[in-house]
Amino acid sequence: MLRPSSRALTWISETCYVVLVLITVCFFAISCVALLSQAVRNAPNRSWTNNWDAVSIGATYVIVLFLSIAFCVKRRISVRRRLQRISKTYNGISRNDVPKSVHEYISREYVRSCLVAYESQPRDAVHEGWGRPGTKYSGMRFRRTLLDTIADIDARAHLVIPSHPTLKPHSRMLHHFRFISPLLPKDESGISLLHIYDSAIQLARISDREPTEEEFEIGIGAAQEIRRILNECRLEMLEESRTQLNVSPEAQALKP
Structure with a gap:
């Protein structure tokens, strides 16, 4: 079964996100226009003049719009700052970075993990037409x-x-x-x-x-x-x- 590449998955994800944003904006605008028109129709003079209901509705939508934009911008900035704090180079933990007991514990756990990974490797598995793991024919078809x-x-x-x-x-x-x-x-x-x-x-x-x-x-x-x-x-x-x-x-x- 064919699986899409990472680039295709990224493109699909970004496209779905843009479509979702456009749909949300459309519904936001439609609801705003519908409420404003309803406020005008219910006004005594049926006009925008001295129509405080329309003003309050418009102000509410403007505030919601600015708050949404501010929330998205804040989210993007916080994510970027967290990513920038991640070191791009690998630095091993030395004895001077942590207490001796902590360093010994980390080293012991690392050795234990290596032993578990080594012992977990398949040795007796037999796949038809392929060499058995651990033999000189390992990985050979x-x-x-x-x-x-x-x-x-x-x-x-x-x-x-x-x-x-x-x-x-x-x-x-x-x-x-x-x-x-x-x-x-x-x-x-x-x-x-x-x-x-x-x-x-x-x-x-x-x-x-x-x-x-x-x-x-x-x-x-x-x-x-x-x-x-x-x-x-x-x-x-x-x-x-x-x-x-x-x-x-x-x-x-x-x-x-």
Whole structure:
């Protein structure tokens, strides 16, 4: 559900206040005119001349108007003065500002409040698809974190294999990273890290439910291992290139 911003709420509040003031002024003026006209109609000469009822009614409304304005001005001035007395900078309480017993009491209450706030933090709460508070996955959304590893691994694969294909939005990881598959070790059943990583990505992409913490650990572990292997391949390529550059022309001429 969308909630209006603070600026919109301020604008609505000020608009409602202005509308309320205008309505009050209108009713005030209408009542004044109605009473004055009634005083004129009830006068013996039906005129404003020597009509003390009209004078008293007008004087009463003028007094009420000035008193209302004075009350509003006084209210605004008092509020502004109170706000000006508030310090705009935070100044901590030192031992010289208050008695020792008061300072110790404030310090003790502050420490107690900190401990209560710390102990009140959720630790055993479990939110589906998110890391548990207090663990290394705290505040981490499993689905988004797994999907974010695709671009990183793709960039590292391009460094190792410049002709690596361009990443497409819905490509299977087994197909897209098929050129780096020979670099990844396999277990006894022929399952490589790429198979595990592909399963985790497919689960994060199309599954109706959120990945569990165990599934996330398996998927992110495979992603980290693939990144490590690609980094090692990249370092070996750089080392080999550096070695070839350091070989002298005479040694290259002696090679068969």
